[in-house]
Amino acid sequence: MDSATLLQTFANSIVAGSIYAVIAVGLAMAFGVMKMANFAHGEFFMVGAYTVYVCYGLMGWPFPVAVLMAIPVVALLGVATERFIFRPTRENVLAGFMATAGLALILQVLIGQIWGVGLMRSVPTPYMGALDLGGVRIGWQRVLVIPSAIAMLFALWYFLYHAKAGKALRACAQDPETARLQGININRMTMLAMAISGALAGLAGALMAPIHPVTPYMGHGIILTAFIVVVMGGMESIAGAILAAVLLGFIHTFVTTLSDAVTAQMVGVACMAVVLIVRPQGLLGRVKA
Amino acid sequence: MLSLKDVWAHYGSVAAVKGISVEVAEAEIVTLIGSNGAGKTTTMRTICGLHKPTKGEILFEGKRINGLDPEKINALGIAMVPEGRHVFPQLTVMENLEMGAYLRKDAAGIRRDLEEMFTHFPILKERHKQLAGTMSGGQQQMVAMARALMSGPKVLLLDEPSLGLSPLMTQQIAKIIKKLNEIGRTIVLVEQNARLAFLLAKRAYVMEIGRISMSGLTVDLKDDPKVRETYLGV
Numbered sequence: 001m002d003s004a005t006l007l008q009t010f011a012n013s014i015v016a017g018s019i020y021a022v023i024a025v026g027l028a029m030a031f032g033v034m035k036m037a038n039f040a041h042g043e044f045f046m047v048g049a050y051t052v053y054v055c056y057g058l059m060g061w062p063f064p065v066a067v068l069m070a071i072p073v074v075a076l077l078g079v080a081t082e083r084f085i086f087r088p089t090r091e092n093v094l095a096g097f098m099a100t101a102g103l104a105l106i107l108q109v110l111i112g113q114i115w116g117v118g119l120m121r122s123v124p125t126p127y128m129g130a131l132d133l134g135g136v137r138i139g140w141q142r143v144l145v146i147p148s149a150i151a152m153l154f155a156l157w158y159f160l161y162h163a164k165a166g167k168a169l170r171a172c173a174q175d176p177e178t179a180r181l182q183g184i185n186i187n188r189m190t191m192l193a194m195a196i197s198g199a200l201a202g203l204a205g206a207l208m209a210p211i212h213p214v215t216p217y218m219g220h221g222i223i224l225t226a227f228i229v230v231v232m233g234g235m236e237s238i239a240g241a242i243l244a245a246v247l248l249g250f251i252h253t254f255v256t257t258l259s260d261a262v263t264a265q266m267v268g269v270a271c272m273a274v275v276l277i278v279r280p281q282g283l284l285g286r287v288k289a
Numbered sequence: 290m291l292s293l294k295d296v297w298a299h300y301g302s303v304a305a306v307k308g309i310s311v312e313v314a315e316a317e318i319v320t321l322i323g324s325n326g327a328g329k330t331t332t333m334r335t336i337c338g339l340h341k342p343t344k345g346e347i348l349f350e351g352k353r354i355n356g357l358d359p360e361k362i363n364a365l366g367i368a369m370v371p372e373g374r375h376v377f378p379q380l381t382v383m384e385n386l387e388m389g390a391y392l393r394k395d396a397a398g399i400r401r402d403l404e405e406m407f408t409h410f411p412i413l414k415e416r417h418k419q420l421a422g423t424m425s426g427g428q429q430q431m432v433a434m435a436r437a438l439m440s441g442p443k444v445l446l447l448d449e450p451s452l453g454l455s456p457l458m459t460q461q462i463a464k465i466i467k468k469l470n471e472i473g474r475t476i477v478l479v480e481q482n483a484r485l486a487f488l489l490a491k492r493a494y495v496m497e498i499g500r501i502s503m504s505g506l507t508v509d510l511k512d513d514p515k516v517r518e519t520y521l522g523v
């Protein structure tokens with residue numbers, strides 16, 4: 001690998017890691033509060049991308065507005081999922097799993113019915129040109145992903161550690177019954193967790209729309225990666241998810257460049273297996289007392 | 290101020306609390322003693338709404354509160370320190386206290402109560418940035434008590450505050466409970482350590498397999514031969 005390719009791959013790794021982080025953090029947070037995994041999280045990402053396709057690609061709104069539209073759209077989807085799937089199945093993990101897996105299929109078919117299957121929806125590149133790093137050129141559209149992801153993760157961190165509702169969310173994840181004793185409404189907190197989780201996945205999809213094939217099935221690949229990241233990082237650990245996301249971003253991108261995407265996915269799963277053998281609680285996960 | 294009238298509570302079809310009646314007057318410490326599995330914790334959980342009673346009535350300041358959610362009951366002025374403390378382990382001491390005041394909007398009042406907590410429990414001021422899960426058992430008990438008090442409750446429910454604490458730490462906690470009562474707090478104290486409970490409380494209820502078997506002034510009960518043998522170990 002020559003130095004130009006190396007630098008290019010390095011830059012791509014950071015872009016991939018940033019997106020993985022935003023997606024996985026939402027999944028980890030929802031899991032932390034509900035102790036249930038949202039298998040439709042990849043489709044939240046997909047709906048975010050379609051929001052940009054519709055608002056920007058079809059209706060011609062400014063790109064930033066289209067991206068921001070993904071927040072209410074997918075947050076609302078998250079809230080609805082909490083209210084109509086997770087809440088009724090709270091006592092039954094298997095039912096919750098089946099229902100969100102079902103929701104994933106419904107969203108795929110629904111989007112396919114409306115905007116077509118097979119054809120890739122093309123979203124025009126809003127920001128032409130590229131950042132020139134000593135001969136290596138990275139499109140602005142990709143560069144943009146990095147600060148956006150950092151801003152989102154920072155906003156989430158600030159909310160969780162400085163806002164009263166954020167602290168209450170953490171309290172709920174740690175001990176829901178005791179949280180109720182303090183007057184914290186668990187249903188409202190779960191809804192909040194799903195709204196944030198949805199907004200993050202939606203924003204990630206929205207940012208990726210111009211640089212990633214937009215299809216009803218684009219959530220498939222990302223959900224597998226997101227689960228690997230969350231398991232590797234330590235299920236409920238947000239910092240762990242970010243760390244694992246960056247690691248996996250590098251692993252996937254480098255292996256894809258040197259070999260192919262299928263091998264990259266396999267190497268990713270193997271890394272997760274190794275982490276689980278060496279540190280069953282995940283990189284930054286905590287052992288339950 | 291708080292009264293339980295013929296309250297029943299079940300786990301599935303098994304009754305854990307079988308028709309108990311308890312009265313708590315304003316500004317008194319009432320204790321509920323009993324051996325393992327007598328139903329004390331179930332009674333406390335039923336009062337604060339974590340467990341729904343199957344029969345009977347719980348009145349607080351004349352209003353029925355049985356069947357309400359724990360959030361509502363906390364808002365009405367009943368705060369519980371659960372058995373085993375249950376601090377939020379990954380939250381700092383300060384954040385734990387903030388969660389106690391979750392429903393309050395009076396910033397000035399919260400600040401005043403926080404200062405009061407720091408005078409009752411000086412160690413918490415010193416350790417306010419520490420994660421609660423990394424503290425000793427006794428310190429966690431203090432966090433849990435201060436957290437409950439931060440809601441400004443009219444009644445404080447304490448479920449086995451001495452559980453797993455060293456004798457020295459138990460003494461310290463006991464002193465604080467006494468002081469809290471002296472400044473007018475109403476306290477319901479559940480204890481297996483009857484000696485300690487009798488020292489603190491004016492009245493006691495003795496619970497046996499889901500029923501109240503005896504009740505009365507602690508000065509009288511402590512001379513009862515059965516109480517002496519079973520609970521005081523003399």
Ligand SMILES: Nc1ncnc2c1ncn2[C@@H]1O[C@H](COP(=O)(O)OP(=O)(O)OP(=O)(O)O)[C@@H](O)[C@H]1O
Nearest residue numbers: 300305323324325326327328329330331332372481
């Ligand atoms: N979650 C539960 N499911 C089923 N049965 C339970 C549950 N919790 C308690 N019990 C049963 O209910 C009865 C009363 O238990 P409870 O915890 O109220 O007793 P306790 O007086 O607090 O005991 P201890 O002094 O050990 O804390 C016991 O027989 C116990 O086995």
Ligand SMILES: [Mg+2]
Nearest residue numbers: 329330331372
């Ligand atoms: Mg108990």
